[in-house]
Amino acid sequence: MASHTWKLSSDTHTCSNDKNQNCIPQSFRLTSFEETQNQSHNERVNNAQILMAGGDSEGSSRLEGNAAIVCQNVKKWYNKGKPVLSDLNMRVPCGSVYALLGSSGCGKTTLLSCILGMSRVNEGSIFVYGENARINNIGIPGRNVGFMPQQISLYPEFTIQESFNYFASLGGSTNNQCVAKSEFFTLLLKLPSLNRKISTLSGGEQRRVSFAAALINEPPLLVLDEPTVGIDPIVRQTIWRYLEDLASIKRTSVIITTHYIEEARRANVIGVMRQGKMLVELTPQQLIENSNSTSLEGAVLQLFKSGLELQDRSGDKTRQNVCNSACAGVETQESESDPPKSNLKTGVYRMAKLKRTKAEGLKQSGTRIKALTYKNFIVMIRNIFLLSFAIWIPAAEVFTVVITYDFNPTNLKVGIINQEANSSVCDSKRSIQRNCSFEYLSCQYLEFVDHDTVEFVHFELAQDAEAAVHSGWLKGYLVFPPDISQNLFDLVSSGSSVDDSVYNSSIVIGRFDETDKAISIALKVTLFKALDEFISTLLLSCDLDPRIGKSSLQYALPLYGNSYLDFRDYTCPSVALASIMTFPIIILGTRLVDERNSGMLARCFVAGAQTWEIFISYFLTEFWSLFAQGILIFMVTLVIAGIKIVGSIWLAFTLLILSGFCGSSFGILLGTVCRTKLDVAILAMSIFFPNIFLSGIIWPVEGMPEVLQSIVNILPCTLPAESMRSIVLRGFGFFHGRVWPGFAVLVFYILFYCALTVSYKKFIKRK
């Protein structure tokens, strides 16, 4: 099908001598100069069917033309509060510039968001080109509408050209079309070099870029929320002249809000709003004529002040004219989306429905996903500082575990109160060691204790050692009773019962500071190990079988893992999972809040992007970041920690990436639900710690109350951590009962968070 692209006609390049107006295009008569095979603006508009008898003839007043947008009895309120829009009627003729005026807070932006399908009306109907504003297949929201929000709504990390490319590709324009349009708008709006970053532009320059971005796809409908704020009067004139031409030549329908009343003189229709109601819809000339004022500003101010609907001198016919008279005639087909029987069904300008096959729809989604992913990449790469943190911090956290959990505790000071022999006696009796001597057993035993772990400090009295424990200097103390060696010998050799006094005098009493369990366990293990070795050695030196002294419970080689005190193997896999899950929560959550609060997200939705497309684009971008994080984590685990991955490294890696995606989808949910970045950070942190504590990373799940155990098992980190340990340390495959549940939990949470986000957007936010 043939279509047109547009350029400035030759006179537009004429430069005036006036310095201020230098090179400002004198006229922007749009001239069709090239035919392409792609469907473009004109074709999209011409495809519309005028359903009114006789159509909208060139000569007839555009005020009375067929409506592009019709609002009838619209009521809208937020959170069951006072109505922001109440019984509002509006009719935007096709191919006209419609200026929406009203005091601050009267509901202009709310009305625009309802027209664009971003907000739901509570009562009444809004029809855009004869279709339901929220559900239609005419590409609105989509490529058939250009939207400029009140905020700048551009990515500060982008250059001007990249911003144009982004919006052009969201709307499905080709690169060549975008380049031509970029050059055109640079000239028209006196934009700086296209390579300049948005963050380096002045406020006015940013607004002009934002304006151009809304027009880059030549949409038949333009919704511009205060586009001329902060723009100098000359460029403002240019903008208005361009909009006039778009409306008259290309039949673009333009809705523009502004607080500069005089500039609205150039509009075809002015709608004046007050406290959520449409007071009048008239041409500028009619507005003046119907007031006691000679200027438009005076007429509008008069209206604002009176708050009354302007009475037409000819019996309210004017308003009737505006809203209804053009509607005479043709009936359209009634459909489910049609409003109740009313003039809405007639006199509307209907846009051809997009006839897309499923494949074409998917192709368009693919194009948008590509644009969104590209945008995410640029934003990510331009925030290199944050990116680098995000990439290496999970690995750094695993590294912290590796270096801190690697060593047994050393130099633990333990008091010795040896009532059998003091330290100098013990020193002098070293020769009896390993000579089958049953004298000074206390001294012999102490020699077997690992002196790297335990450092003995001798005391005369138990009270002194206890005082040292209280002061925090000692970890505990051991008391050897007098004649312990003799009593022990009697106990062992008697073969029958012995006196309590003999028994009591044959045991060593130890008391420890048990507040630090890891330390007290390490001490006890060391002291018991020394006792075991000492007894075996003593028996051997007496030509006895050393096994006599061994406990009848013996541990063979471990089935999995090793027998020494090393928490790294247990902790590393879980910490890796938890940390790779946490970062995307904060990064995506805060980025999304940023995008929403800056109006970028709204712009993106108006351009036709679907929530699921945004999800996929974030997942695609996040994948590379997670991939890099995963590689670094594995390098730390394998190379620095020397932990051997017994099972499939790919399975472990996949689990790690899934955990990152789980965090990403939760981040998207938080970004959707939270109002500020601080909310995201607080929520993410408050969830992070319970997640760590309850998932068995620090304290085993088996050590928790039974009720809690069933709850923690469905948390997003518990079963995946167990799966990771089973793959890494035990070498289990995917189908093992301790592996696949971890994958299943993560997939469940990803889908669950996505579903919650979509539901929130659909049922709560749009209300």
Ligand SMILES: Nc1ncnc2c1ncn2[C@@H]1O[C@H](COP(=O)(O)OP(=O)(O)OP(=O)(O)O)[C@@H](O)[C@H]1O
């Ligand atoms: N999400 C929201 N929740 C609650 N109230 C809202 C919300 N958005 C807007 N409002 C309220 O609705 C009213 C209309 O707001 P709106 O932004 O539509 O006004 P406006 O006419 O565009 O104002 P301005 O000219 O200052 O941009 C205001 O009182 C505003 O506080």
